[in-house]
Amino acid sequence: MVAVAEERDARFEREPRVRLPSTETWAPFGSTLDEEPDAAEPARPATDSVGPLDFHERYELLGTLAYGSMAEIRLCKDRPFAREVAMKVLRNAPSARSARWRFVREARVQGQLSHPAVVPTYDLGIDPSGDLYFTMKWVRGLRLDRALAELSEGAERPAFSERQLLSRFSQLCLALEYAHCRGVVHRDLKPSNIMLGEFGEVYVLDWGLAKVLTESQARYEPIDDASGAMRTSDGSVLGTIGYMAPEQLQGEVDRVTTRADVYSLGAMLFELLAREPLHRGSAAIQALSSLKTDGASPRERREGVPEGLDELCFAALRADPEQRLESAKAIADAIDAHLSSGP
Amino acid sequence: MTAPGFTWWLRFGDGVAKRITPGGLLIGRSPQCDVLTRSPTSSRRQALVYLDESGPRIAVMGRGTVAVGGRAIELDEPLEDGGRLEVGDLSLEVAREDANEGAGDRSAVWVLETADGGLFSFSTSPFRVGGAADDDLRVEPWPEHALTFRSIGGRLEVEPHVEVSIDGARVAPGEPQRLRRGSTLAVGEVGVRIVTGGELGTGSTVALEADAEPGARYVRLEFLPRGGRLHVRAGGDEQAIYLTDRRCDFIAVLLRPPPPLAAGDFVPDEQLWSRVWGKQPSGKKTLHVLLHRLRKDLDRVGLDGNELLERAEGGGATRFVLRDGAHVDLD
Incomplete structure (x- = not known):
């Protein structure tokens, strides 16, 4: 199973139309926002010091890209970075040790292979439902x-x-x-x-x-x-x-x-x-x-x-x-x- | 597997879907549930959506309202493709998908190598090998119908009709044996080898783990308000299946038999009768029917029911086969 989005007619999915950053509250993890806001940018949160975001604060589910028997790929918005990412979620094997081990290792191996042909990973964790997930660049083609x-x-x-x-x-x-x-x-x-x-x-x-x-x-x-x-x-x-x-x-x-x-x-x-x-x-x-x-x-x-x-x-x-x-x-x-x- | 050709899903409004398996999806307020509802009118374990031989079903576990297609249900009912399920504040759709879509052909395939280096594959079960013209694979010096191979839940078993040597160990006729990839079977001086096999789908990734030792490595029986969920890990990943009341009780006795017996020991039929059926005498046939159904349940999730639920030689007792150091948990 792959993180794929394909547009059948045009064959290639075009870059999504330019979107303005969300005006909703956002913040990078554990950082201090000490730069002056750019006039062209939307308003930032009132506070200048923020802590880590929880799962739902950070990720917004936009849809499902692919299903597999053990895992699914979801398209999510990574709010702090205002980018769309692919989230791979291990399902239907919540306590199967070997499946969880393989899943974590997949994220680790992919994360350590730093090469233009290997999709970069961003985050590995457990979502509020207890399912393992990792996020990666959403690749199209x-x-x-x-x-x-x-x-x-x-x-x-x-x-x-x-x-x-x-x-x-x-x-x-x-x-x-x-x-x-x-x-x-x-x-x-x-x-x-x-x-x-x-x-x-x-x-x-x-x-x-x-x-x-x-x-x-x-x-x-x-x-x-x-x-x-x-x-x-x-x-x-x-x-x-x-x-x-x-x-x-x-x-x-x-x-x-x-x-x-x-x-x-x-x-x-x-x-x-x-x-x-x-x-x-x-x-x-x-x-x-x-x-x-x-x-x-x-x-x-x-x-x-x-x-x-x-x-x-x-x-x-x-x-x-x-x-x-x-x-x-x-x-x-x-x-x-x-x-x-x-x- | 259940409802061949299809997979079943519970779809949520936000585009997420969860696959319905024989182990089921438990819906309720408890954090241990597979699908959480925050509705205060729902029970901690409100309902279980599971798969049996005929398709998906819903079993009501708690006191809150569970509705299918707008109609409140009470016990256990079948679900249909497109059906709308309402549990607490959740509205879920039952969806059927073609299991073969993008998944290729998932039937089990086995490859045998004969002594002269010939390779033969088979995907039909049973598959007979012997010296007769009507054997599926003819091995000249062997007696007719010498070995019958059966593919069960992606695993291979052989029933010898003559004495056979399997990986050097002698096996008497009539004793079914589980085989591994790489096993060699010899009748007299002439042998065949299992080169490879399993559920080798075309076009899709397979991950078939080797299974060296029979029996379960991990068993957990999760009691529900009605019946229970049995979680088993034998050779591969953990599998779960929902068991109705009596089947659940039967497994519970095997996993926690009265002292001095321990999990994995043979439990005499008398003990099973009294604990599963109460004081009322129950004939052997009733026990055999229940055992047969339990084995089928295990086969449906890719486990080997015959291997895991073993009858004592000559009958009279049953055990749940566990590996050395297996973890057993009843909660």
Whole structure:
């Protein structure tokens, strides 16, 4: 599930019309308002010293953006900042320890990954109903699955050409390379978890299944996980069928490394080039296909796929992680080389 | 699962909705309720909206007024899509959604690997494996209909009809066994392995936790003015289900049996009869029917009813299966 707002006709949601700041009482947390009010701004509270706001004072619910089985995304107004934010709320699992742990860790991991492609988080807490929530930037744009559908359906004027998508895909790979350097494996990369903005942004959404590697496995500022007490046990299957690597599908938790994300990137690149998903059919057929496929060539599904990209896909989709392409950056480099050599 | 193909929601006027689950949404003034009302005329626990096999229902728990479609109700009634529910100062709408919308196909899928490296998937249950031509998967040297696999609540169970070795342990014919991803089953010298499986939806994220040991790790029975809510955590996340009076009493006796028995011990049928049905003698059939329904209740929320509610070998006693160090709470 993602914090998504899409306008179907215009495809991209436009920036909301300019709104004047609310004239209702507002105040930043625990601060002292000591500047002179700007004449153009609305009146500020009479008091110049304010304490922390409670939940309802700070957030105003504007609507619901998405529902999931465990969590929902709400659109809220963050009053002190006069901005709209997405609020992810864990529901229907008020006392499920593992669900709450995963939720908090998602917020922490997302909050510590400081990269333009990772949606920044603002606040983590418990609302008055006792539900866990965290707030994050409300991102708008077109999901990659929709962009791919436009291409495969042969839309007359797709939002993104193949070349534009390849360029964004390279950015996506570099964002993953950054996460991998910090010892984080996303584990649920798929087109519906990638958002493309209208102004060149690429966002990787939904870090709820992320795996944090040990500090020694991180190459740069390891994430502070503070959750060593709980780890995924062997035999657990986490991810999305059709995009998860064979070792993920088999629940071989210790074999799931950054190369599992490389596989998922390979599956998405395959879909971009072949104009159809790598694994198709029912869940049973996709499961079998995922386990039986050792490297895959988009050229076998669609003519005209450049040889270099075809080989790149094949290398990223090897079944054995040891034989698989080693990094997300290697995919980015190969795509960049292709784009710089072509028309 | 309940009412296949649909999910049910309680919608509030402000755009928020809460999903109705078999554990139910408790509405009232108590801060422990899932939906709070500030109406002074409502009870601390006024009503429970829950899901059973046929769809959502509302059970009135307190003395305040509960109305459905403008009509006051007293005990327990079914709810319909679009129905308007009024509890205290709350006005809520019951809404049905297509469960498959954006969620993909959520049926359970299992993949078997044979000794020669062949991979086979199945999503039908039961699924028979053996040496006969009419077995769903033929394994040449095996006797006919050697193993029957059943997918229950996203978990896999096998009923052997011949002696089988499961992960090296011998299992006699007729003893159903719970399987894990990675389990190997051998009949004679020839084996198959469970490569993967579970409720693998297409297009949607799955998080299937491994379950190494049978039994519950955590059980809480929350008594309500009518019946109670059973919260159980076995392999995955906590699940909750609303139990009507007698089912609730039955579980309560298993979780707090008369001394010297303790939670998790087998409780003799006589004890269950006297505590659940009173002094009036009750035949074995009545107990079996109740046990069957309770197991179904647990299956509906993705737990394994057969595993959690175990009959003693040869009958005569029942227990709630708990793991070592399990936390049990009755409140």
